[in-house]
Amino acid sequence: MQFADRLQSLKSNVFGEMDRAKAQARAAGHPIIDLSVGSSDLPTExxxxxxxxxxxxxxxxxxxxxxxxxxxxxxxxxxxxxxxxxxxxxxxxxxxxxxxxxxxxxxxxxxxxxxxxxxxxxxxxxxxxxxxxxxxxxxxxxxxxxxxxxxxxxxxxxxxxxxxxxxxxxxxxxxxxxxxxxxxxxxxxxxxxxxxxxxxxxxxxxxxxxxxxxxxxxxxxxxxxxxxxxxxxxxxxxxxxxxxxxxxxxxxxxxxxxxxxxxxxxxxxxxxxxxxxxxxxxxxGPQDTVAATVQRFRERRDVLVASLQEMGWAVTAPPATMYIWTRLPERWAQDSLGFCTELVAQTGVAIAPGSGFGKAGEGYIRFALVRDPAALREAVAKMGAFIQSAL
Structure with a gap:
């Protein structure tokens, strides 16, 4: 079979690679804390x-x-x-x-x-x-x-x-x-x-x-x-x-x-x-639930930012969305996908590599605030131990 040339531009998909990495970590027995996809865990009204x-x-x-x-x-x-x-x-x-x-x-x-x-x-x-x-x-x-x-x-x-x-x-x-x-x-x-x-x-x-x-x-x-x-x-x-x-x-x-x-x-x-x-x-209808949703994500943002800062990570609180976008340590500045795939393989913590969003995203990672505060703290603790071990 011959396929359309346009598919060549679409063959690179780091999120597909992350999906495979999460599946492999799950199969290896790691419980997954998935902060890689911006899919809200909060209930529909x-x-x-x-x-x-x-x-x-x-x-x-x-x-x-x-x-x-x-x-x-x-x-x-x-x-x-x-x-x-x-x-x-x-x-x-x-x-x-x-x-x-x-x-x-x-x-x-x-x-x-x-x-x-x-x-x-x-x-x-x-x-x-x-x-x-x-x-x-x-x-x-x-x-x-x-x-x-x-x-x-x-x-x-x-x-x-x-x-x-x-x-x-x-x-x-x-x-x-x-x-x-x-x-x-x-x-x-x-x-x-x-x-x-x-x-x-x-x-x-x-x-x-x-x-x-x-x-x-x-x-x-x-x-x-x-x-x-x-x-x-x-x-x-x-x-x-x-x-x-x-x-x-x-x-x-x-x-x-x-x-x-x-x-x-x-x-x-x-x-x-x-x-x-x-x-x-x-x-x-009434928009009370929207306001409550915003407050939940604000609380999660504050927890994750504080946890990263306690670990010595220079990160500032974002003003909006459900994400934290921050630079990686220098060791992984040119390999955000490698950092994320190895992190989930060893710890079960899944985050999104910045390279998945374009060339200028390399050297960054994105956390999605889609788990409760306890899970966010646990994810940061596991990530900190992973970085300390790697360094």
């Missing part, structure tokens, strides 16, 4: 589950769900955005449901890029941001995110020849993996930059609620309320602990939403209607 449960006995929810049938969900999403960010949204033309925000970031390059076109993506970044570019036959231009720049790209450093061929800029703040927040004035500058160079700005936005310190995280649509050239992707996985339900949506420029629907239509239908009924309950 009862009223959300009840809305889904009630749908199960309704035969009208059992068939394929086409776009017209998603209007109640799209209206709930539009209303949520307007309440939260003060941005007016047309549920009919400016919202489309997604099977998680990851689906949107992977599909939007298919709607915009011709083979050889550039997309400007962050480095480090979430893997689907570049994966979608490769599938569309495009070229990613990696914008380095450095600590000295507050993990914001320096737009003026992008070469002119790249901009001539570019169609898309992909951003994500609060940022996975660095946990950085972009201020509204950065988004305003990014929108102006995209206007100047005729780019679409796609913003992956699954963490707007998981902000611990300072001002709320802004939406890119607050910098582009007319939605001239922006689209934003939201997921219910984090704020509402609904990761396994795979529900999210895109809001943005009506023409771009239409093209995204066009791409999505040839790939399949929408989620089960009952899941969208649960999502409507989450978005439309």
């Amino acid at each position: 009862e009223r959300v589950l009840e809305a889904i449960a009630q749908s199960l006995s309704d035969p009208s929810t059992h068939g394929y769900l086409l776009l017209n049938g998603t209007l109640p969900f799209r209206q709930a999403a539009a209303d949520w955005y307007t309440r939260k960010f003060g941005v007016s949204v047309d549920a009919e033309t400016e919202v489309t449901p997604l099977i998680g925000s990851q689906e949107g970031t992977a599909m939007v390059p298919l709607a915009l890029l011709n083979p050889g076109d550039f997309a400007l993506v962050q480095d480090p970044s979430y893997p689907s941001h570049t994966g979608g570019v490769y599938l569309a036959g495009g070229q990613p231009y990696f914008m380095p995110l450095l600590a000295e720049n507050n993990f914001l790209p320096v737009l003026e450093d992008i070469p002119a020849p790249v901009l001539v061929q570019a169609k898309l800029m992909v951003l994500s703040y609060p940022h996975n993996p660095t946990a950085a927040i972009a201020p509204l004035d950065f988004f305003q500058r990014a929108i102006a930059f995209c206007e100047q160079h005729n780019l679409v700005l796609a913003h992956d936005f699954p963490y707007p609620d998981l902000v611990f310190d300072g001002a709320p995280a802004p939406s890119v649509l607050q910098a582009d309320p007319e939605k001239r050239r922006s689209i934003e992707f939201f997921s219910l996985s984090k704020s509402y602990n609904m990761g396994g339900f795979r529900v999210g949506y895109a809001i943005g420029n009506a023409a771009l939403i239409e093209k995204l629907r066009q791409v999505k239509a040839v790939m399949g239908f929408n989620q089960y209607a009952g899941i969208l009924n649960g999502a409507i309950a989450a978005l439309s």
